[in-house]
Amino acid sequence: MEFYLPIAEMSINPIGFLILGIIVGTLSGTFGVGGGFLMTPLLIFLGIPPAIAVASEANHIVGSSLSGTIGHLRRKAVDIRMGNVLLAGGILGSFLGIYIFNSLKQVGLVDLLITASYFLFLTAIGLFMLYESLDSLGYFGHKKRSRYYHHSWIMGLPLKIRFRRSGLYISLIPPYIIGFIVGIFSSIMGVGGGFIIIPAMIYILRMPTNVVVGTSLYQIIFITSFVTILHASTNQSVDIILALILLLGGAIGAQIGVRLSGKLNGAWLRIALSILVLVVGLIMASELIIKPDNVIKIISGSNL
């Protein structure tokens, strides 16, 4: 059985992509990350043109984050006010991201932008996770809680409002800026940005951990919706069929992952994931350095 992807203009085996969705979905359910930062590189390795992989992955995340948010809303684990502030910054950021993306697409450098962003982010996240999980296993020999240091200048900024669900009374400016930065990368990399925003919420905004994932997912729905619409209307690179196949697989995987996460040893799992993330980052970088099989390739057809 073969499926034809109308925008990527290629035939794929839908079962293979469904399984890919399940695997990445399981990982994201287990670790509580969105999975976009693994899915987009994998799609590129499978031959989907990078620009299409990014835009379609954003479309996929709309559905998967909505699915996830519903669960968190029922548990009242979403700080909607905080989500809206992040979102307001995110929308502005995604405009800038799309602008950068399309300008570089014009001059043929968009693949470099995508690959380089992934390499840098995956390496940084992979090393951070590796360090943190080894640390929690006691490898570095210091039980420090000093990570939760206090940014006095951040707390001193004006425009303070109350975020009741998070129990915070802080300035609008830091979450707005965080949202803005995540919005830029969301549109360039086709990710929800959970892997940037969650650490930022914990370490910079000092939000309680029980509302972090729900709030992040909540704002991701809107950011990725917005990014999807921007990609579709400026460079026609959203492959709806690809997004829906991945969503179907991802949803099944997420359910498996949530059940698995309770049963496995967290630290060792995180070590495994961090190694996976580092490997994906390295392969991504090698695409830029190793001579491609085909120096000449197709970039666009109908969607010129």
Place this chain on the structure above:
Amino acid sequence: MFKKLLIPIFSIFILMGQMPPNIIIDENERDIRIKPNIAGTEVVLYGAMPSGKKDIIIEVVGPARNISLEEKRRIYGFWLGLGRADYFQVPSYYNIMSSKKLSEIADQSVFDKLRLGVINLPLGNAKISNSNTSQNIFNKNLKKYMLDKGQFKIGENEISVKSGPGKVGIFSTEFLLPSNSYQGKYFVRYFIFQNGEFISYAENKIDLKQAGFSRVISLTATNFPLLYGILAVILSGSLGWLISTIFRRLKIS
């Protein structure tokens, strides 16, 4: 499962027992009106030809489309897609079918003279920017790509020739116009060969009135980009919501 579409290429041919002078097909243009289908459209071509030791080749050329190619070059150690070739007149579909292996029917020089085959297929002028590579090289890569993706096809031995009454041979072949097929005119050319030499020719057209399912999606993406983006979000969101509902129900029951 999907509709088989018969195109009577020839209406009724004379079965008088005498050898027809050459190939008989219906010279009229045929319209195909079908609903978009996931698999595509199956097309059947048939007609009459003189029987005996004769071979037939049928070539189908679809409507023109745009395609862009990118050429990677190494700069500061990085392979970057800097060169570019934009095509505007590439056939969106090409299929060459034959009753035997092409090499057994005639020499390549004969096909070249008839401008027959993938090698001789014109792709139109490309606008090459930021590259010193000749269009020939881009053409070669594009043809290889189209063959790999099944947009261009070589169907050797795919035409069957049965002997009809008298000295008439009836040829028939069927092929699938994929679901990404472009709307418009498909030119069909018929070539009869005998002992390695070209002896007669005919042509007609198929007019595909409705684009295939995948093509409809990509047309919507190109012509109504904002609407397409909003639809993509709504579809993804609804599927996400549906999935979460299903799993919640499953947990309760």
